Amino acid sequence: MQAMTTQPFAIEVHDLRMNYGSYVVMSDINFRVQRGQILVIMGGSGCGKSTLLKYMIGLKEVEQGEILYNGKSFVKAGQEEREKVQRSFGVLYQGGALWSTRTLAENVALPLEEYTELSPREVREVASLKLSLVGLKGFEDFYPSEISGGMRKRAGLARAMSLDPAILFFDEPSAGLDPISSRRLDDLILRLRESLGSTVVVVTHELPSIFAIADTSIFLDAQTKKMLVQGDPKELVKDTETDPKVRNFLLRGELSDNQNGPVKRRTGARTK
């Protein structure tokens, strides 16, 4: 793999272990993502997908293992170095996590005020532009409580993009969205990757999303507490060599149905 490209991988994770205190959530996590790729972290509910994201963006301290961004260690970096790397991240949290005392424009503007030398007028212009990119032009002066959940997510995305991040992280972008809004968000993610060239990491278990956006994916298995595979989900699902657990997940449980015989769908009359 290394020979294919002279550039270092955008993200590399080696032998990462995730734990809450002495309780190990998952161990031996290894994967690599090239610049501009979309990685989907998938797995059943409660397997530690969002926790992995927290380790990657530095919200949880790594105790064992290594995370590298562009070939440089994120784990061993000093405070200043680390914050510099963090500034190249854009994170979209599950509920948007907009600061509720600030308007949408102010939410998008805060990172700009903090890390650029732009004048207040320019900041406002950039914030408006970012909001219009996610289809929220005209909502600059609304507070997060005044808009819908889907809009909040898009506004969160606008904020995540405010500093033109090298890596975008999404925590369950489609959670709580109707299928059409969810589809639109997928399209938006693809289009942004295309135009900004960012690397994207998405935590999700929505199959349509996974097939629509993923270049590569990893599967976390809650039972064995291990990462099972890395690969393009479209390939993984076709390849019969793939771990059956992963194929079963990608096929929405069809494999296990065939083993146990399909569930008989009959109605009522149980006392007969």
Add this chain to the structure above:
Amino acid sequence: MQAAQEPTASVKITRENGVAKVLVGGVWSLRAKRRPNLNQLIRELESSGEVHQVRCVPEHLGHWDSSLLVFLSDLDIWCQSRHLPLELEELPEGVSSLIELAKAVPEQETGRGRLHKHSFFYVLGQWAIDGSTGLEAAARFVGECVLSFGRIFSRNGKVDWRLFWLTLQECGIQALPIVGLISFLTGLILAFVASIQLRQFGAGIYVANLVAVAMAREMGAIMTGIIMAGRTGAAFAAQIGSMKVSEEIDALDTLAISPMDFLVSPRVAALFLMMPLLCLYSILIGIAGGAVVGLGVLNISLEQYWNQTLGSMGLSDILTGVGKSAVFGVVVALTGCQRGMKCENNAAAVGNAATSAVVLAITWIVASDAMIDVLLEVLKL
């Protein structure tokens, strides 16, 4: 269905060649007052010789619900402990498939029930450990706050200035009515209590002294402290706690903006600045409350009362009270913010954070007041 006419649930055992046949019959309902007793069935199974298979067979089985499933899954657990196969195939299909579904995922090692097994000494030890880690966390928080002010004064910290001005307004002007009311009543009560005692000695005029000194040195600061703990400290804990729940704090963290600089320090600074002003106001209103009693009950003239008040207290009394209130302001803000930052990620935790912020703040206000008094006494101030 003829369920209504059928008899109540029943189980019977027959036995052929080491196969125990459990005949399940009747109507099984969770609402029924009496259901077959599993222990009795097990006793019967155990008492009568060797069994190497248990087979459940329906016999006039009517309507059934979860009560039958619970019975059968308990029977299944017993059979497994004896390594006896349990056959359910002859029961209605719904029964066997639901039992199968319940067994599909094996029980996880969750340590269920471990909470109830600790001895008294374990609990006592745990309590002590929790206490000391709590103290350590509090000390760490105070240290972080000091560092944060260092960053802000050296212009390296990002502060939410709007939050600062809002908090200033919220714990300044907007707190005046409630602080005024409580202080007025406090002064009134002090004067009443004093007048009953002092009138016996014909020393009614000294009510003015007592009210003035008590309000200036103690009551002004304590009353504003307690009001602000309930009003503002709880609000701080709830605001920051709910920001934690909705991942707003995480969003600051990943932008490398310190929540301490951004959210905590402006609140601490605002309360530190406003509390002394509130305290001064409280002292004045308290004295006015005392004067109402002096004028109305003791028939002292306003001029007399005013002169007596001025003569009784010095600048040091007022400075003591005002200084204390600044300390209380920091105490209230820090406990509120610390509880908020420590809040867990769920809605109930926000309520707990607010409650414990108020309790802690009031405890620390009274404790630090006592410490300051002892210190002043020792230093002869």
